[in-house]
Amino acid sequence: MSPTGFDAVPVGPLDHVAIAVHDIDTAADRYRVLGAELTHREVVAGQGVEVAFLEVPGTTTIELLCPTNDESPIVRFLHSRGESLHHICFRVADIEAALAVARKAGVRMIDDVPRDGARGSRIAFIHPEALGVLVELKQPA
Ligand code: CO
Numbered sequence: 427m428s429p430t431g432f433d434a435v436p437v438g439p440l441d442h443v444a445i446a447v448h449d450i451d452t453a454a455d456r457y458r459v460l461g462a463e464l465t466h467r468e469v470v471a472g473q474g475v476e477v478a479f480l481e482v483p484g485t486t487t488i489e490l491l492c493p494t495n496d497e498s499p500i501v502r503f504l505h506s507r508g509e510s511l512h513h514i515c516f517r518v519a520d521i522e523a524a525l526a527v528a529r530k531a532g533v534r535m536i537d538d539v540p541r542d543g544a545r546g547s548r549i550a551f552i553h554p555e556a557l558g559v560l561v562e563l564k565q566p567a
Contacts, residue, residue: 432532434527434531435518436524437517438517438519440514441516441517441566442489443486444488444489444490445490445509445510445511446500446504447490447491449492450476450492453490454490460482462480462481462482468544470542470543472541472542473541474498474500475492475498476492476493477491477492489515489544513560513562514559514561515564516561516562516563517566518563519565520565521540522540525540525550528552533552534553535552543562547566549562
């Protein structure tokens, strides 16, 4: 227990910053101005999104999120907020352990149990009301 009265969720380095976009190719093209290179692309089944990862040399990864059907939550996001920051993601070594600590600290979660993310990762989202921005916790494959 820390002096603040709760244990901190054990997060690792920033894994990526995610931007919701209408079209992956158009957005990936625009990010070339930062030297970004598209290194991976996949449709995440069950979440209604296509994701693309762009590596910006010497910095971090940018994830582009694009809806693949009308029921995708990204459709609603784009409608209300336009193309903009969707979430930030911290790496965790053990997603179950991180969720247990978050639960104990009373953090409002979107996911109480991990779900499948891109590239075989296991992920869980912290509610944006908790930290002012949607935060993804990711245990890499
Ligand atoms: Co993400």
